[in-house]
Each structure stands twice: as structure tokens, then as C-alpha cells.
Amino acid sequence: MRDGNTSGTPLGGDATGSSGRPADPGSVHVILGGRKTRVVLTGEIDAELGPDLIEAAAEAEDAGRPVEVDARYVSFMDSTGVAFLARLASRCEGRLVLIRPPDLVRFLIDVTAIREVLDVTDTDPGVDPTTPSDDPA
Numbered sequence: 001m002r003d004g005n006t007s008g009t010p011l012g013g014d015a016t017g018s019s020g021r022p023a024d025p026g027s028v029h030v031i032l033g034g035r036k037t038r039v040v041l042t043g044e045i046d047a048e049l050g051p052d053l054i055e056a057a058a059e060a061e062d063a064g065r066p067v068e069v070d071a072r073y074v075s076f077m078d079s080t081g082v083a084f085l086a087r088l089a090s091r092c093e094g095r096l097v098l099i100r101p102p103d104l105v106r107f108l109i110d111v112t113a114i115r116e117v118l119d120v121t122d123t124d125p126g127v128d129p130t131t132p133s134d135d136p137a
Contacts, residue, residue: 024075025044028052028053028056031127032063033128037060038127040069043075044074046080053081057087066097068098077105081108089114096118
């Protein structure tokens with residue numbers, strides 16, 4: 001997965017994001033718990049992060065557990081991020097839960113109508129402390 005140590009700036013490009021502010025490199029991390037999977041998104045969720053999002057969605061899907069996406073630190077999202085959320089909502093176990101999305105993400109899920117297939121919460125249920133290997137079942 002890509003993180004803040006990855007430049008995110010194309011060769012010869014500048015370091016400003018779509019808003020004209022300095023770019024905030026996006027990242028996606030998957031945390032596999034015994035009962036649920038958490039995906040944490042930060043920074044700019046755009047086409048540059050696309051391959052990492054595909055990999056994260058496959059990992060979350062393969063885990064076969066309910067999925068929650070912590071979006072509180074997303075600073076920008078385009079259709080790539082919306083497609084990622086739609087994929088998770090349609091392929092993962094149970095209903096997708098979106099945790100503390102910023103206003104931009106709320107707008108995107110409303111205007112694209114994917115809010116109908118996911119739940120939004122402003123309360124963080126916490127990371128599942130049980131790792132899959134600790135699961136007694």
C-alpha cells in the first residue's frame with residue numbers, strides 16, 4: 001500500500017493538489033480483525049491511488065468479514081474513491097460502514113446514490129482487537 005512517504009508527484013509535475021493547495025498524498029491500509037475488516041483512507045483518494053485501492057478491496061473481500069471504512073482523514077476524493085466504496089459495498093459481507101466521512105465524501109455518496117448501500121456513522125466503533133489467528137471459531 002502507498003503511504004505518505006510516496007511522492008505522489010509525477011516527474012516534472014508540481015506538488016499541488018486539485019484544490020491548488022500542496023498535495024496530500026493518499027494512502028489506503030487494510031486492518032484484518034477477527035470479526036471485521038477496517039480500511040483506513042487518508043489524504044487524496046484519486047486515480048493515482050487506484051491500483052492500491054483495487055488491492056485493498058480484494059484483500060477486504062477475501063477476508064469474508066464485514067467491512068468498515070474510516071474516511072475521517074480524506075482530504076479529496078474523485079470517482080476512483082467512489083468506485084472503491086461501491087465495490088466494497090457490493091462485494092463484501094454485510095453492509096459497508098463508512099466512519100466519519102468529511103463533507104466532500106458525504107456529498108459524493110449522496111449524489112451518486114451509493115449511500116443507499118452503505119451506512120454512515122459519526123461514531124468510531126473502534127478497531128477489532130482480535131486478529132484472525134486469535135479467533136476461537
